[in-house]
Amino acid sequence: NLDGQSFDLLLDEAQLAHTKFIVVSKSGGTAETMMQLSCALTALKKAGLDTAKHVSGIAGSGSNTLRDVAERAGFPLLPHADGIGGRFAVLTNVGLLPALLMGVDPISVRQGASEALSCFMEAPVAEIPSAIGAAMQIAHAGKNRNISVLMPYTDRLERLGFWYRQLWAESLGKDGLGTCPVNALGPVDQHSQVQLYLGGPDDKLYNLITAKNQHPGPKALAEACDIPELSWLQGRSIGELVAAEAIATFTALKENARPVRHIEMQDVTGHSVGYILMHFMLETIIAAGLMDIDAFDQPAVEQGKIIAKKLMSESSN
Amino acid sequence: NLDGQSFDLLLDEAQLAHTKFIVVSKSGGTAETMMQLSCALTALKKAGLDTAKHVSGIAGSGSNTLRDVAERAGFPLLPHADGIGGRFAVLTNVGLLPALLMGVDPISVRQGASEALSCFMEAPVAEIPSAIGAAMQIAHAGKNRNISVLMPYTDRLERLGFWYRQLWAESLGKDGLGTCPVNALGPVDQHSQVQLYLGGPDDKLYNLITAKNQHPGPKALAEACDIPELSWLQGRSIGELVAAEAIATFTALKENARPVRHIEMQDVTGHSVGYILMHFMLETIIAAGLMDIDAFDQPAVEQGKIIAKKLMSESSN
Structure with a gap:
C-alpha cells in the first residue's frame, strides 16, 4: 500500500544496500507505482548505490513512463503480458516472479x-x-x-x-x-x-x-498442563482444533x-x-x-x- | 489467529529463550487461547525454560481454567476488568498492556x-x-x-x-x-x-x-527521475499523494x-x-x-x- 511512514521504514539507509525493488505497471504510469519508484530512486542515489543493480520491473510494451525511467536509470524490465491486466495477471510473471522469490x-x-x-x-x-x-x-x-x-x-x-x-x-x-x-x-x-x-x-x-493436509502445528502435551479442565487437549494439535472449528461454523x-x-x-x-x-x-x-x-x-x-x-x-x- | 503452521514458526526453539507470552481470556477458558497456551507451555518445558518467567496473562476473577494453569505453572495474572468483555475491553489492560509494550x-x-x-x-x-x-x-x-x-x-x-x-x-x-x-x-x-x-x-x-498531520514519508526529487512525464512528482511526498487520493475518492x-x-x-x-x-x-x-x-x-x-x-x-x- 502507498503510505509515507511505511515506505520511509522500508528505505532505511542501512538496509538499502541489501534491498531490491521490483516495479510493476502494465500502463507504465500508475501514480502510486511511479511515486514509489521515484522515492526509491531518490533514496538509492542519495545512498550512492547503483540503481541499475537494485531495481528491476515488469512493464507493458510500447512507449510508457516506466520504460523511459528504466532506460535512464539502466534497470532491466520484463514484458507485461499484453491484454492481461490487474486482477487477472496473477498467473503471469506479475504474480509468479514474486512467488518464485518467496520460494x-x-x-x-x-x-x-x-x-x-x-x-x-x-x-x-x-x-x-x-x-x-x-x-x-x-x-x-x-x-x-x-x-x-x-x-x-x-x-x-x-x-x-x-x-x-x-x-x-x-x-x-x-x-x-x-x-x-x-x-x-x-x-x-x-x-x-x-x-x-x-x-x-x-x-x-x-x-x-x-485445507485437508495442512501442517498440523504443535501439540499440547499433558505434562505441560495437567489440570482436568484441559484434558480434552491432550496430544491434540492446533490443526485438529482449527479443523473442528471450521466444521462447527459450517x-x-x-x-x-x-x-x-x-x-x-x-x-x-x-x-x-x-x-x-x-x-x-x-x-x-x-x-x-x-x-x-x-x-x-x-x-x-x-x-x-x-x-x-x-x-x-x-x-x- | 489460531493456525498450526504460524504458531509452529513462533515456537522456534532458538527464539524461545527471548520470547514472552501474554495470555488473555476473560472467561479463562476460551478454546483457542487455552490451546495456544498449552502448546506454548509444552514448547517452553521441552526447551528447559522456566514457564514462570516466560508467560503472564490477564484473566477474569473467580475460579477458572486459566487461573488454575497459571497457579501450577507459577506465572502471574493481571485481573480482567469485570463486566467489560471482548470488543469493549480495548481501553482496559487487555488492549493497553500490548500497546505499552509496543511503545x-x-x-x-x-x-x-x-x-x-x-x-x-x-x-x-x-x-x-x-x-x-x-x-x-x-x-x-x-x-x-x-x-x-x-x-x-x-x-x-x-x-x-x-x-x-x-x-x-x-x-x-x-x-x-x-x-x-x-x-x-x-x-x-x-x-x-x-x-x-x-x-x-x-x-x-x-x-x-x-489523518491531517501524519508522517509525510519520502519525497521524490528531480535528479532521480528527470523525465518530463514525472515532473508532477518533483519535491512531492508520498503523504501528499495519499491525501490527494483520499479527497479524490471522497x-x-x-x-x-x-x-x-x-x-x-x-x-x-x-x-x-x-x-x-x-x-x-x-x-x-x-x-x-x-x-x-x-x-x-x-x-x-x-x-x-x-x-x-x-x-x-x-x-x-
Missing part, C-alpha cells in the same frame, strides 16, 4: 491452474465446479443476498481473500450490479463476525475454504438455514493455490457472462484518478 | 478516550458526533444500505478497521438486524474496491478516515450520489486513537439503543463453540 515453484502454480482450466474445458457443463459456483452466486444475488463472504481457515490463504475481493468486486461491480465480496479468516472471525452471520440478516452467501450456518459452500483443498501448495486462482477467475468470468457484464474493464476507477491528478497539479502551482 | 503511552490513549466521552456527556444532543454517526448509520440501514464501509487512508489504522468490524458486527448483528461492516484501506483499495463502490449497487454507506463518491462521511483525525497517536476508539464504541452503543438491541452480548457465537467442543471430544474417543 514457490511457478511451474507448479501454472500446472494447478492448467488442471482447473482442463476441468472447465472438458467436463460436462453441469459438472464444471466454476460454472456451478457462478450459477450459485448469481442465484443468491437474485434473492437479495448482496454479500458474498470468503472465509479460509488458514493464515496461508489470508491474502488469497484480498486478491479474490478485488477479482470479484472489480470484475462485476458495474451497471449498478455486483455483490459485495467480504473476506473473513477462520477461526479468528468466529469471535468477530459469526454473531452477525448467524444472528444478523439473511443477506449473505458463505464460502468456507479448508454446521452452525446450515442449522440456521444460511447458504454455505465448503471448498476443501487437499493442501496449501503452489499447485493447489494455482488451481483455486484459476477456479475463481473462471467463476468470476462465468458470473459476468450470466450478468451480461464485461468482466475485464474497470471504467469507474478512472474518475478518482483524474480528480487526484488534478489536485496534485493544482497544489503544485 | 504507546496508555495514559495518552485513555486521555483521548476520556475527551470523546466528555464530548458525549456534555455537548448538546444534536452536536454529539457519536450520536450523529449512529443516527446516520441507522438511517442508511433503513434505506436498504446494509453495508457500512470503513476506509482509513493510512497503514497505521489498518488494524483499527478489524477491531471496528468486530465491534459493529458483534454488537448489532442480532434479531435479524445489523449492517455488514466492511474494512477497506486507502489508497490500495481504490484499485481493488472503488469500481464496485462507484459502479455497483447503491447499498453501502462509506466512512473515510484521514469527491468521486459524492459525485456519484453515494453517501459518504469523512472523519479527519489530527494525527495517528495514542491520544487520537484513544479518542476514535471511544467514539466508535459510543456510536455502536447508541446505534444499538436506536435498534432496541443489547450491544453487549453475543448469543449466537456459543452455538459454534458447542459443536466444535463436541467434535473434539468425539474424535478423541
Whole structure:
C-alpha cells in the first residue's frame, strides 16, 4: 500500500544496500507505482548505490513512463503480458516472479491452474465446479443476498481473500450490479463476525475454504498442563482444533438455514493455490457472462484518478 | 489467529529463550487461547525454560481454567476488568498492556478516550458526533444500505478497521438486524474496491478516515527521475499523494450520489486513537439503543463453540 511512514521504514539507509525493488505497471504510469519508484530512486542515489543493480520491473510494451525511467536509470524490465491486466495477471510473471522469490515453484502454480482450466474445458457443463459456483452466486444475488463472504481457515490463504475481493468486486461491480465480496479468516472471525452471520440478516452467501493436509502445528502435551479442565487437549494439535472449528461454523450456518459452500483443498501448495486462482477467475468470468457484464474493464476507477491528478497539479502551482 | 503452521514458526526453539507470552481470556477458558497456551507451555518445558518467567496473562476473577494453569505453572495474572468483555475491553489492560509494550503511552490513549466521552456527556444532543454517526448509520440501514464501509487512508489504522468490524458486527448483528461492516484501506483499495463502490449497487454507506498531520514519508526529487512525464512528482511526498487520493475518492463518491462521511483525525497517536476508539464504541452503543438491541452480548457465537467442543471430544474417543 502507498503510505509515507511505511515506505520511509522500508528505505532505511542501512538496509538499502541489501534491498531490491521490483516495479510493476502494465500502463507504465500508475501514480502510486511511479511515486514509489521515484522515492526509491531518490533514496538509492542519495545512498550512492547503483540503481541499475537494485531495481528491476515488469512493464507493458510500447512507449510508457516506466520504460523511459528504466532506460535512464539502466534497470532491466520484463514484458507485461499484453491484454492481461490487474486482477487477472496473477498467473503471469506479475504474480509468479514474486512467488518464485518467496520460494514457490511457478511451474507448479501454472500446472494447478492448467488442471482447473482442463476441468472447465472438458467436463460436462453441469459438472464444471466454476460454472456451478457462478450459477450459485448469481442465484443468491437474485434473492437479495448482496454479500458474498470468503472465509479460509488458514493464515496461508489470508491474502488469497484480498486478491479474490478485488477479482470479484472489480470484475462485476458495474451497471449498478455486483455483490459485495467480504473476506473473513477462520477461526479468528468466529469471535468477530459469526454473531452477525448467524444472528444478523439473511443477506449473505458463505464460502468456507479448508485445507485437508495442512501442517498440523504443535501439540499440547499433558505434562505441560495437567489440570482436568484441559484434558480434552491432550496430544491434540492446533490443526485438529482449527479443523473442528471450521466444521462447527459450517454446521452452525446450515442449522440456521444460511447458504454455505465448503471448498476443501487437499493442501496449501503452489499447485493447489494455482488451481483455486484459476477456479475463481473462471467463476468470476462465468458470473459476468450470466450478468451480461464485461468482466475485464474497470471504467469507474478512472474518475478518482483524474480528480487526484488534478489536485496534485493544482497544489503544485 | 489460531493456525498450526504460524504458531509452529513462533515456537522456534532458538527464539524461545527471548520470547514472552501474554495470555488473555476473560472467561479463562476460551478454546483457542487455552490451546495456544498449552502448546506454548509444552514448547517452553521441552526447551528447559522456566514457564514462570516466560508467560503472564490477564484473566477474569473467580475460579477458572486459566487461573488454575497459571497457579501450577507459577506465572502471574493481571485481573480482567469485570463486566467489560471482548470488543469493549480495548481501553482496559487487555488492549493497553500490548500497546505499552509496543511503545504507546496508555495514559495518552485513555486521555483521548476520556475527551470523546466528555464530548458525549456534555455537548448538546444534536452536536454529539457519536450520536450523529449512529443516527446516520441507522438511517442508511433503513434505506436498504446494509453495508457500512470503513476506509482509513493510512497503514497505521489498518488494524483499527478489524477491531471496528468486530465491534459493529458483534454488537448489532442480532434479531435479524445489523449492517455488514466492511474494512477497506486507502489508497490500495481504490484499485481493488472503488469500481464496485462507484459502479455497483447503491447499498453501502462509506466512512473515510484521514489523518491531517501524519508522517509525510519520502519525497521524490528531480535528479532521480528527470523525465518530463514525472515532473508532477518533483519535491512531492508520498503523504501528499495519499491525501490527494483520499479527497479524490471522497469527491468521486459524492459525485456519484453515494453517501459518504469523512472523519479527519489530527494525527495517528495514542491520544487520537484513544479518542476514535471511544467514539466508535459510543456510536455502536447508541446505534444499538436506536435498534432496541443489547450491544453487549453475543448469543449466537456459543452455538459454534458447542459443536466444535463436541467434535473434539468425539474424535478423541
